[in-house]
Amino acid sequence: MPLPRLQILPWNQPLVHAVTGWLARGWNGEGPLDLADTLVVVPTSQAGRRLREALAACAAHKGQAVFPPRVRMPDQLTSPDAPAVGAAVAASRAELLLAWTETLRDADLDTVREVFPLDPPERSFAWAVRLAREFIRLQTTLAENGLRMADVAERAGEDFPESARWRQLGALETACDAALAAHGLRDPQAMKIAFAEAPALPEGVRRIVVAGTPDPLPLALRVLAAHAAAGVPVEVLASGPADDALFDGWGRPVAVAWATRLFSPVDFEQRVRLCADPAAQAGAIVSCVLGYAGPGGRLAVGVADAEVLPSLENGLARAGVPAFNPDGRPLRGEALHTLLTALSELAGREPTFASVAALLRCPDVLAWLGGDSARLLAALDDLHAEHLPPTLAAARAQVSDAGLAKAIESVVRLRALLLVGVFPDNVRTVLTEIFKEHRFDQTRPEDARAIETAQVWATVLTELEAAVRRFQGLVASDVWELALRALGDSPRFDEKPDGAVELQGWLELLWDDVPHLVVAGMNDGRVPEAVVGDAFLPEGLRERLGLKTNAARFARDAYLLHALAAFRTDGRGRLDLLFGKTSAAGDPLRPSRLLMQCADADLPARVAFLFGHAEAARPSPAWRRAWKLKPRADAKIERLSVTAFRDYLKCPFRFYLKHGLRMQAVDPHKAELDAMDFGTLCHAALEAMGQPDSPVRDCTDAAVLRGFLLEELERTARALYGEQPVLPLVVQLESARQRLAQVAEIQAQLRAEGWVIERSEWKFEIDLGGLPVRGKIDRIDRNELTGAVRVIDYKTSDKPVNPADAHVREPRRTENVEALPEFARVFSGGEEAIWTDLQLPLYREAVAVEFGHAVECGYFNLPKAAGETGVQVWDGYDADVQAAAMRCARGVAAAVQARRFWPPAELPASANDDFAGLFHEGAEASVEWTQEGDA
Amino acid sequence: MKPIGHKMILASAGSGKTYALTNRFVQLLAHGAPPERIVALTFTRKAAGEFFDEILNKLARAARDPQEAARLAKDIGEPQLGAADFLAMLRTIVGAMHRLALGTLDSFFAKVVRAFPLELGLGGDFEILQEHGVQLERQRVLRQLFARTGVELYDAQKEFIEAFKRATFGAEEKRLSARLDRFINEHQNIYLNSPDGKAWGNPKRIWPEGCAWLSKNGSVRGAAEVVRRWAAGAGASEKQRKRWDDFLESHEAWKPGAELADPMKYLLPKALEAWVTLGEEPVELVVERKKQVLPPEIGAALKVLVRAVFAGELTRRLEMTQGIHTVLRGYEAFYNDLVRRAGKLTFADVQRLLMPETGAPRLTAGGRAEDGRLFVDWRLDAKYDHWLLDEFQDTSPAQWSVLRNLIDEAVQDPEGRRSLFYVGDVKQAIYAWRGGDPRLFREIFDHYNAVAPGTIEEGRLDQSWRSGPAIVSVVNRVFGDAAVLARLVPGPTADRWTREWRDHESAKPKLGGHVAWLHGDDDEARAALTVRLLSEIEPLERGLSVAVLVQSNDAATWLADYLRREGGLPAVAASDLHVCTDNPLTTAVLALLQAAAYPGDRFAWEHVRLTPLAGVVAAAGEGGADGLTRAVLHQVHEDGFARTVETWLRRLEPVLAADDAFSRERARQLTEAAQRFDETGSRDVAEFVQFAERHVVRDAETAAVVRVTTIHKSKGLGFDVVVLPDLEGTALATRRRDGLAVQRTPEREVEWVLDMPPTLFHENDPVLSAHVDEAKADAAYEKLCLFYVALTRAKRAMYLITKPVGEKSTSDNFPRLLTETLGTAGLAGAVRIGAWTGEVFFSEGDAAWFQAIAHQNSAGADAAAGPSELATLSGVVAAKRHPVRTPSGTKVDVVTGAALFGATSSGAANFGTAVHRALAAVEWGGVTPELLAVWKTAGLVETVVAEAGACLEARGLAEVFARRSGGEVWRERMFEIVIDGAWITGVFDRVVLVRDAAGKVVEATVYDFKTDRTTAEQAVQVTERYAGQMGIYRRAAARLAGLPEARVRCVLVLTTLRGAVEVAGGGAD
């Protein structure tokens, strides 16, 4: 094999300049710098970009421009520029996946027991596709050295313990190849390997230059060797010391030479820094960036450990410094991806309400629907809270808000479009519909981004369309899954903002020429990269197969480190190396082994330095209040409900928040009835029982009553929650049924004792010192035998409630009772007590007009335990209690009118406090209350 | 070389466990063991990190200093070794760093599973769910489960509902989801350890001999009648009669699960006390302080009533337990489908995969493959010869079962080239709730030594290198008094403890210090006293480390804040902080997100209005609800939560006080939480808010601070000064109330699971009471361990602060143990600590110990604290970075949604590209057979060929392709150029150059092909649209051809119109 010619370029200048200079040598500046006949191999696309920019700049010095060389990365050498006509077509990624999926699902696992000693949990599409990805990755790795699965057993040698396993993998691969061949397709890796046997040179190329590529694929070298053999001049450029022993003919660092080369810059301890964690590394870099007024061209950042990246990007964003990551970022999480995910759920068998809600919260869908988005979403939340619809269909059936109804119809229409058409046309139709009014303007960065994403999506669809046409038998959800995954995994490349700090991966740095380079994440395993433990290709096998080994990676990375440092010396530049003590998740990290490549005599000191303590972060600052809440004090409270008294007695300030500011939360995760819903549901049936026209008002037959109540319950439940309530509701309805069945027993008994329902759901209004108070009494009973009257409230809590206990409480141990308003205190039985509720006394007051003062009051408890169902009358209720209660009620009314909402009560943590989240370190301390008129 | 041997070491607190472990590692290296063949496993990632650091530092010290080398050589029993040898070892281990098997058990297991996914029945590679991931997944599973409707409920789900009702008998039903969440949290682990339903609530398992309570019973009604009649007569007193009546009444009303009413509580124990003779002979009971004799037939009837209560309660518990199992099975099935099968595993899942009883193949490092064993040596590129296990008392039987095979091979290696070394302290076994079982320690030792006596050597380390004599003396007094322990804890506990107890000894007898037991009545008083002590001692100023240890996270958070606020001390709570919700700033930002995504949420809206955020929202021009909703949702969907949150926090920045470092820290932490959430890819605001509410972080660990932490987390650490203000608590022997009772066989297999009934019931059943006694004994042992850990953290001084134990107190809690071992209850006298004088119960050592330690000069501390910035360079030439422009980027282009997403979008682009390619193949002139052949080889489709052919033939385009004399064509020619400081990369479709006779270019025409559909009317627009682009082409062509721009023509070739339009310009030069 004619060997390529190796040129070692001096590394005391940046590689990109050295290569540019070499390519431009002999060019005198007359006419363009014409390199059109040259193919230059560089390691990464970013390197190619750097080279082309440097060439343009080089020509510009002489007022000229460039016909650039063909710039290729090694793996691009292994396929032709344009596929030959008539040859088999390379399978796309999607086709390959589907071929493997088919192969794996059809395989008789008993014939491949070395690969699958156990049956997989389920041979589903998801299983197969996951494994297919694994196998494709494996094929790609093997192809780096021109191997296929089938070759492994033979190449691995005699004593290879897993040859049976690999033979079976080879058999699976053959089956996959056959599946592809059935559709006129070929495995792309196989094609690369075949191409490398007799590679074609791109048209017009007369010579090849391999520049600064320390780690080319072996298969690419095979291609280059073939070209060289065919007489094409191949020149290899490496930068380094002028010592042939350091590189092989392909410019690859020689492992033994670099593995022992010492890395001992004089100012080692000033250049290498131990940081506690990714955030600390990011922090150090951010403050460094801020040290440069405009870092463009002066500072670049290398990120050897991707884990540092998010912290770094956020840190820079916070500091207002634009950053640029030439690696791009995955499209997962892009608005279009989120929208498509929601659409895929809409296309499912029975779209859930949650997926509809997710879809409606996509900004593009909101824009498409038009109108007031906030109103629409609020209506959606109401629908959810009131009816808990499980599905799109249920939501459609329950919706009452006109705007929301329209929106839901639109969603239904989208679903129809999705279901009617064939993938991917249906998706295209739907997207076209959603974006029909949208005009994407290239000049707006946001739109430009959307356009790019849309184009990737179009490519994904086209590829998938062809694949699905060939490999049939996929269900829609499988196709969606593939499409979303393909889109999500595709990278998005942002445009580089002018003057941005570049954040590049370790392998990109060789081609950077900024004077100051900071590399974060110099931890072992990242630099040098080390692969340990692999289900298929452990290190031992990699070695046997001539694949990249840890030793080779070590040599490459050692070389890179030296090269990065080489020209950043003597005040002309600076290289800083940061490494972390722990990962973000708290795993301990170790410094790069490269940093320990020193003379033995220095090693102990080096180790002591590198394995020292991470610099101390400062102690956390003491808790401090950023601000006090400032409620407006002018919210009007013009009437009270009977139940509001309880709130005031609990805490006047929370009362104001609830009844004045009307603070009421939405629970987005509501999945079942809350206590109020449950009560309402039971009440509805009970109300119907007590209506004047009720057929069962005088019924004493428990069975009939039960029948009536349950039917009413059923009717209400169906009206509210549809035919198909969600699972927890099924449980709750069951509970309601049991409770009502028990009520039937008691009611029959009550009627037999002479109690007649006089009023049901009786609304009233009374006046307390000018403040109207409204309420609704569940029922008023009169005993036809004794003439006694009683006011009854239904209680559906799980435990029975004693009326007296619900209305007054004992003072808490730590409570300063004196501080409470006079009206809230009551002496009962010689003991001091505190009013907590006034419901029954107010009812009693309201009915006095019609029924006099001697009315009893109490609760009809419908608790869980059947035995405890029944009416519990407030024992010992007399005129004194009533008087005290009304004094309290008037006190509350007067206080509300006087707008006395301060100070708040400090409730114990155990209290059921809806407002707890607002307060930190005390309710009173959290709020700055300015009484109206005070300010 | 002689075999290195196996060793078990029982190491007391502070006795140099790490020292022994690292020495062992060095010893193995000295024996020539390659470092990658040594497996060293610990429990925490932190310990693993420290272990490795310590090995390297130890070798580095020895390599540098001959004296250190000599000491180390002696310690490891290889006195011939010198600094050079240790340097060589250092080099070896550094070189093998990436291959070391040195880490946590969890990560070791994960590594094994990753190497054998298919062998272990996984579908492929997997990811490990972190804590927050687990929570999110659980929420999602529950939500999915709940979104099912009644009609489509599977049978399994109906069963699930029924089971849940059974499992939660009598409990709240209305908050089903929250309850279920808690329920699963509590019970899931037990289920996973024992998925087999046969162990759950199975009376045959619990009472293999039969349960007397569940045996056949007489008629309850009849028995009640008999008792009633007897009680009414028989000369009983009025009070006695009422007792019996009440009893019978409440007996009738009682249902299983309900609390026993007082009359039952009164009579049942009396009946149970006389149980043996009851019904056999006349039995005397004392009722209402007077004796009553029950004749045998009445006794028998009473027995029927009592048995009915027991049978009722036990049956219900059995049913509930079965119900719990069914619920968990249902949930697990769902979880399995949605999470595990998608390749998301927890560390616990990983471990379970490897456990032999789940049917997984056994691990092995060598031998033959006859039984499907997994060969870790090949797949992991590692042969494991030596095993070092740290904190062995925390190893669970499950973990041991995984390791057993691999370690067996080492212990039973006939040639003794392999070894086992395990170390730990059975007195510090505080992780029993996580499955750790300190009994394994001895069992393994006994097991191997029974086979071949002397296989494992036992070592003990009882000398404390941590604590001074005062501390050690107190530890010995409190924990070494067998008699007192026997009084305060169950017998088996005291035995276990005392069996392994050895008095400790301080290795630093000269170290000054002090132990005092002080008096503080409540939390506030104890906190105040802590502040006082620390401000007198000034440990930080003296360069001493200090910790305050408490029993719960909440206590740590509260106390740390108290110390910071009231004491001005730099205290750090090493506990979980809810950083997103513990302050007004971040709660407001979360409220804003909530209000925007759920505009109906008046709470969130008003919350925002209560804060300065309202002004910020208005200033940002998002005043209205609609505007805010759109803006926030838009930002979240475009950029994710981190950027969104960041934006609003930045807008709030001016509102914060200049010195409010706390709120700024919280702001940063919220962004960080958002960043983590963004990694999940979710854009669901409610999910994010929920995530943030649950997000916790731990304050950073730092040197010069007062660390407030739980005793649990202090394990393994030592401090110069330790304050213990939270030692109260329940009796030492208190069974954990939460959760189910799990009875295991001696082999640690789950024998039965039962929702344990209340005391009266389990006390009176021999099987259940045996279980409870055992559980209490275990709990007491763990409690002792906990307090042992607490009392062994201090190096120099320790301050215990408790309430005084009353003379009559019967609570056998820790202060009681202190009282009985350190002195009688009551104050021992006054002690002076700095300027403070106070009463103490006990004091030992020198109360003024700290005065001998000088304040450190602060300059030194500063230098250590402030990390130097990464310097910036000045005066160095910057690398050239040109702004990038592409010619196509200069065009103003607007695309409609239809064009972007429609079916034709990619088709049109492909067609256009193909036409370009076809035309690029043309040098001059019309369609020739050669050209057609070229097109065919290029694989161009019919329509493209037709289009390109038509262009070549079109009259309007004749000029474009017409051969010119002296003409030269550039086709699809790339160029790079710098124009106006910007770097431009472009491709000419076609340029025709004309040269003069001298060969000099005199004229150039740039043709640019446009293949989009254009109408004639649009032609003018088109030229406008492309004017910028063509301007660049003109300048580039001029430069490349060496012409003035005026000599370059630019022509747009509109292929669909088959026409050419010249674009004017170029007068500039």
Ligand code: SF4
């Ligand atoms: S900037 Fe251009 S001209 Fe100057 S050395 Fe670099 S490549 Fe050569």
